[in-house]
Amino acid sequence: MVDPVILIPSFINGLTTGALYALVALGLTLIYGVLHIINFAHGAMLMMALYGVFFLHRLFGIDPYVALLIVPPAMFAIGYVLQRFVISKASHGRDENILLVTLGLSIVIENMALYFFRSDTRTIDTPYSFEVVEFAGAFLPLPKVVAFFGALLTAALLWAFMARTDLGRAIRALAKERRGARLVGINVDHVFAMSFGIGVACLGVAACLLLPGYYVNPQVGYGFVLIAFTTVVLGGMGSFVGAMIGGLVIGVVEAMGGLFLGDSLGQFGIFAIFILILLFRPTGLLGHKV
Amino acid sequence: MKKLFDTQIKRRQFLAGAGTAALVTGFPAVLRAQEPASVKVGLVHPVTGFVSFSGMQSRAGAEMAIADINAAGGIKSLGGAKLEAMLADSQGRPELGASETARLIEAGATSIVAGYSSAVSLATSQEAAKTMTPHVVDVGVADNIMDRGLKNTFRFAPGFGSVATTAVEALKEINAGGAAKTAVIIHEESLFGTGIAELLANELPKIGIEVLEVIKHANPTRDFTNIALQLRSLKPDLIIPANYYNEYVLLARTLRQQRIEAKGIYSVLGGAASNVQFVKEFPEAAEYIMDCNHWYDPKSEVALKRRADAEAKGLFYTYEVFLAYNAVAFLADAIERAGSTEKEAVIEALRNSNFANHGMPYGPTKIDEKGQNTGARAVNTQVQKGNIEVVLPKEFASADVIFPIPA
Numbered sequence: 218m219v220d221p222v223i224l225i226p227s228f229i230n231g232l233t234t235g236a237l238y239a240l241v242a243l244g245l246t247l248i249y250g251v252l253h254i255i256n257f258a259h260g261a262m263l264m265m266a267l268y269g270v271f272f273l274h275r276l277f278g279i280d281p282y283v284a285l286l287i288v289p290p291a292m293f294a295i296g297y298v299l300q301r302f303v304i305s306k307a308s309h310g311r312d313e314n315i316l317l318v319t320l321g322l323s324i325v326i327e328n329m330a331l332y333f334f335r336s337d338t339r340t341i342d343t344p345y346s347f348e349v350v351e352f353a354g355a356f357l358p359l360p361k362v363v364a365f366f367g368a369l370l371t372a373a374l375l376w377a378f379m380a381r382t383d384l385g386r387a388i389r390a391l392a393k394e395r396r397g398a399r400l401v402g403i404n405v406d407h408v409f410a411m412s413f414g415i416g417v418a419c420l421g422v423a424a425c426l427l428l429p430g431y432y433v434n435p436q437v438g439y440g441f442v443l444i445a446f447t448t449v450v451l452g453g454m455g456s457f458v459g460a461m462i463g464g465l466v467i468g469v470v471e472a473m474g475g476l477f478l479g480d481s482l483g484q485f486g487i488f489a490i491f492i493l494i495l496l497f498r499p500t501g502l503l504g505h506k507v
Numbered sequence: 508m509k510k511l512f513d514t515q516i517k518r519r520q521f522l523a524g525a526g527t528a529a530l531v532t533g534f535p536a537v538l539r540a541q542e543p544a545s546v547k548v549g550l551v552h553p554v555t556g557f558v559s560f561s562g563m564q565s566r567a568g569a570e571m572a573i574a575d576i577n578a579a580g581g582i583k584s585l586g587g588a589k590l591e592a593m594l595a596d597s598q599g600r601p602e603l604g605a606s607e608t609a610r611l612i613e614a615g616a617t618s619i620v621a622g623y624s625s626a627v628s629l630a631t632s633q634e635a636a637k638t639m640t641p642h643v644v645d646v647g648v649a650d651n652i653m654d655r656g657l658k659n660t661f662r663f664a665p666g667f668g669s670v671a672t673t674a675v676e677a678l679k680e681i682n683a684g685g686a687a688k689t690a691v692i693i694h695e696e697s698l699f700g701t702g703i704a705e706l707l708a709n710e711l712p713k714i715g716i717e718v719l720e721v722i723k724h725a726n727p728t729r730d731f732t733n734i735a736l737q738l739r740s741l742k743p744d745l746i747i748p749a750n751y752y753n754e755y756v757l758l759a760r761t762l763r764q765q766r767i768e769a770k771g772i773y774s775v776l777g778g779a780a781s782n783v784q785f786v787k788e789f790p791e792a793a794e795y796i797m798d799c800n801h802w803y804d805p806k807s808e809v810a811l812k813r814r815a816d817a818e819a820k821g822l823f824y825t826y827e828v829f830l831a832y833n834a835v836a837f838l839a840d841a842i843e844r845a846g847s848t849e850k851e852a853v854i855e856a857l858r859n860s861n862f863a864n865h866g867m868p869y870g871p872t873k874i875d876e877k878g879q880n881t882g883a884r885a886v887n888t889q890v891q892k893g894n895i896e897v898v899l900p901k902e903f904a905s906a907d908v909i910f911p912i913p914a
Contacts, residue, residue, distance in 0.1 A: 223736040230732040328555075336559035338753050340788060347791075349764050358764045431729075432756060436557060440727045475733040479723060483733070 226355030227472045233361040235468020236368035237427060241441045242448035242460045243372060244419030250455020251392040251412040253312065254304070257319040259445060260438025261326035262417055266292050266424035267433035268334060274341045274428075281343065281425045282363070289421030296417025301410035323438075330435040338434040346429055360430035367426045371419065372461045378415075379457070388412050392455060447491045453504020462502060466490075545591040546582060546848055548573065548835065549611030551621035551631050553599035557726050558624055560752055561827050565623045565645055566594065568831035571817065576839050584846035590839060597622055601630035608634040617848040618642070620834045623827065625649035625698040632660040641841075641853045645834035646801075646827060648776060649698045653877045659850075661857045661874060663837045663865075664801055664830050665883040667699070667776065671706040674775045674799035677887045677899045679714040681797070686770050686911045687744035692721045693734060693758065695750040703749040703775050719743050726751060731758045735765035744770045744911075748777045756785060759792045770911035774798040781888050784823045786895055793890045795912045797898070801826040802886045803866050805897050805905045810866030833865045837872065840864075868903045 241263060248256050256262075269288045273279040279287070299322070308314035348359035379385035387408050390398040399405050431437075448467055452459025467487055475483030494501060550569045553562035573590045581587040593611050597604035604627035608619055612634075618641040621631035628647025635642040636657045644652055644660065648667040653660065665673075678687075692707055694700035701723070708718050719741045722734055731754075738746065746769045748758060755777055762772075774796065781800040786793045803810035813832065814824045822828060841856035842848060858878070863871040869882040887899035889908055896906035 220740045223740050226736055227733055230730070230736075234730050234732075331555060331559070336554065336563045337784070338560055338756060340756065342788065347760070347763055349766070356765050430760075432753060434560065434753070436555075436559065436727075439557075440729050472730075472733055476737075484725065 222354065223476070225353055227476050228469060229353060229355045229357065230361075231469035231472030232465055233357060233365045233468070234472065235465035236365040236461075237361075237423065237464075238441070238444050238448050238467055239461045239464025240364070240368040240371060240419065240423040240426065242445040242452070242464055243368075243375060243457060244416035244423075245445045246449045246452065246455055246457065246460045247375070247419070248413055248416035249449060251388050252300075252409055254315050254319065254413070256416070257316065257442075258323040258326060259420070260442030261323035261330075262292070262296075262438075263420045263424060263441055264330060264433065264435060264438040265295075265326055266421045267428055267431075267437060268330065269421070270424045270428045271339055271341060271433050274343075281341070281428050285422065285425045288425055289418040292421035292424075293414040293418035295414075297410045297414035299417075300413035301406060304413070305406065305409065327435050327438075334435065336435055338432050340432045341428060343429050358430050360426070364426040364430070367422065368464070369461070371422050372457050375415075375419070376457045384408070384411060444487065447487055449501075451490060451494050451501055453501030456501065456503040459501055459503035543586040543588040545589045546585065546842060547591045547593050547614075547616045548838065549593045549595065549608065549616035549619040549621075550835075551595045551597050551604055551607050551611070551619060551627070552623050552831075553604075553627060554596045556597075556599035557753075558599045558751055561646075561825075562596075562599070562623050564823070564825050564827035565831040567820075567822055568817075568828035569620055569645070569835045571813075571820075571828070572832040572835035572839070575816075576836070582839065582843050584843050585848070590835075597624075597627045597631070599624055599627065601626045604628075605630040605634040607631075609637075612638055612640050616640070617850070618838055618842075618853060620645055620831065620838060622647060623831075625652060625702075628652050629698075632657055635659055639850050639854070641838065641850060641857060643834045643838045643857070645831040649702055653879045656877050658878075659854055661837075661860075661878040661880075663834050663862075663872065663880050663883060665885055666879065667703050668706065669883065670776055670799060670885040671703060671710065673885045674773075674887075675707070675710040675714060677799060678711075678716070678773060680899065681771075681773075681887070681908050681910050682714070682716070685715070687716055689717045689719050689741075689743045690745040690747050690773075691719050691738060691741055691743040692747045693750065694721070694723055694748070695726050695754060696723050697726065699776070700749045707747060707749075707775065716745065724750070724754065726754065728754050728757065731761035732765065734758070735761045735767050738762070738767050738769075739765065746772045748772070748774050750777065752782065752785070755782075756789070759785075759789065759796075763792050768912075772796045774800070776800055776885075781895060782823070782825050783895065784825070786890050786893060787823075790893045794893070795890060795909060797887060797889045797908070797910070799885050799887050801830055802868070802888055802895075802897060803829050804868040804903055806903065807866040809864060813866060829866070833867060836865065837862050868900075 245259050248254050270281050270284050273284045304318050307318045345359050349356040350362050387403045448463040452463030470486040471483050474486035552566045573592050577589045581589045593616050595607035604622050608631045619635045620643045622628040623646045625647040628644045629652050632642045636659045639659050642660045644662040650666045650668045692704045694704040704721050708721055711718050781798045817824045840862040841853055845852040845856035858874050861871040872880045873882050875881050886897050888895050889898045897903050898908040
């Protein structure tokens with residue numbers, strides 16, 4: 218049951234969905250690549266950012282795209298404080314502790330959301346929520362098109378930041394050689410917290426781009442976090458370009474899988490990729506051993 | 508000589524002391540007589556997890572019923588005993604639903620009201636059956652919940668066999684002009700969606716509607732574009748969704764974005780088209796959607812008052828709220844008539860129930876040998892000008908059906 222009339226739109230749709238996955242994965246790959254933290258609270262933090270965007274719109278009438286000026290910086294601050302004063306202190310530098318601390322954080326954040334906001338699914342209605350752009354026979358919702366280019370831009374900015382700025386160099390130095398970085402005078406705790414903050418700020422960007430076409434409830438992060446982990450593994454831990462490509466590939470695989478195998482089996486392809494990559498190319502498409 | 512120490516107890520002192528002692532030891536007995544032990548009712552709902560919105564709504568409805576019954580004097584045949592809610596969260600997982608049910612019974616729950624989802628209700632009722640604890644299913648629609656014939660299990664609302672029959676009969680009436688000849692069914696993958704889809708796929712051809720495709724999707728589904736694209740290529744006259752709220756919202760939005768135009772959208776227990784929240788938030792996407800679902804009698808004062816009370820509390824008056832409310836009220840009515848919390852007596856009273864104060868289009872309850880209320884039925888609603896109107900059956904209708912959707 219595959220008609221070329223739907224094959225192309227489905228492929229394009231997969232790309233736009235994939236860009237959103239990439240955006241969520243960008244933060245995760247930065248946090249993993251530098252801090253070697255497997256951040257289980259990533260989904261919960263995305264949910265927190267989505268609520269931020271939702272309430273800015275509901276209470277103050279701030280458009281989600283204008284909220285790009287508010288939510289990412291706020292998420293950066295939250296991320297910085299969490300890493301500097303909670304995660305690093307509670308984990309005592311041990312990886313297994315970090316896992317538990319971030320898992321604990323996710324449970325706390327989700328249950329607080331459940332307590333304060335209840336489990337209602339909430340959406341916002343913007344004038345452009347239902348606008349579509351026609352391209353190659355596909356009707357692309359305007360919010361998805363914006364999210365697609367927003368994700369590309371964010372990835373490019375992150376890449377330039379890491380390549381060109383002192384802080385970016387310090388972060389890369391830390392990722393490669395922690396002790397050496399400390400010896401040349403890099404303030405390790407500060408740079409760690411900055412990286413975590415930037416990773417979490419990416420979720421702020423993702424939330425602003427996501428909400429006009431999506432919904433928020435306390436469980437919304439689940440749907441994204443597993444995909445984000447797969448994206449990071451596929452693209453290569455710590456690689457932004459890899460995360461971007463990984464996200465796009467997964468979006469297309471999901472869309473095509475849905476078309477050929479039926480929608481409920483569509484995700485099968487994603488996890489098949491996950492296992493295959495782990496088996497045959499554990500460093501991912503663009504990853505290298507850190 | 509004046510005594511230094513008065514060691515003798517005087518009569519007046521004795522009386523005062525004895526009086527105090529009598530007060531201290533006797534009064535609690537008086538209190539106990541005035542305040543009979545509360546009747547503990549276990550409420551098991553998925554208040555977290557993927558159907559938590561519905562779980563929270565169900566819990567809110569059940570708690571409203573308990574508050575109302577207590578405010579009206581509690582269970583009078585037990586000397587005004589108050590109902591006491593014991594809360595548990597199944598997270599939408601059957602095994603957790605079962606273990607929480609066991610925990611509540613262990614902790615003294617005399618009866619159980621559960622479990623919103625069909626899969627969880629199957630597990631909770633089975634667990635309660637081990638101790639013959641009365642169990643009322645509030646929403647779970649799967650027919651096999653009742654078909655097992657568990658003696659302790661009762662359902663006030665209709666099962667999906669009955670709903671699907673109503674849906675097909677109503678559709679035949681709505682489509683008397685023959686505008687719809689083809690349909691696509693879109694359903695979620697658990698017991699509820701799959702069961703409904705199977706029943707409809709068998710029944711629709713009998714009323715002259717060809718089912719072009721049955722499309723299953725996962726919970727959660729993040730993107731419905733693929734399904735919309737398939738619909739565009741299949742061009743069905745009718746789109747029939749059977750899914751939970753989050754997916755319904757995304758599906759309806761995507762259909763509009765992808766400019767999928769059908770002659771009608773006819774949900775069966777689809778949830779959102781009979782969902783006040785959906786209609787309020789997406790009036791345009793919701794307009795003209797029809798639903799065959801649980802709904803209250805729009806002409807019943809009892810129902811309208813409860814709706815006003817729920818809305819005054821900031822609740823959306825969705826089907827979960829009034830079905831869970833009525834499940835508790837149905838149980839409380841049985842305990843009232845049994846005059847006891849003895850499990851067998853309550854089960855017997857449930858079996859002979861003719862509870863009528865429910866505001867549903869059912870008539871007084873009449874329980875069959877499997878524990879199902881045979882009078883229970885779904886009705887057809889349609890969103891018209893941003894309001895949810897009952898369009899069928901005629902005796903409860905508040906508006907005429909509009910089909911096909913005007914161009």
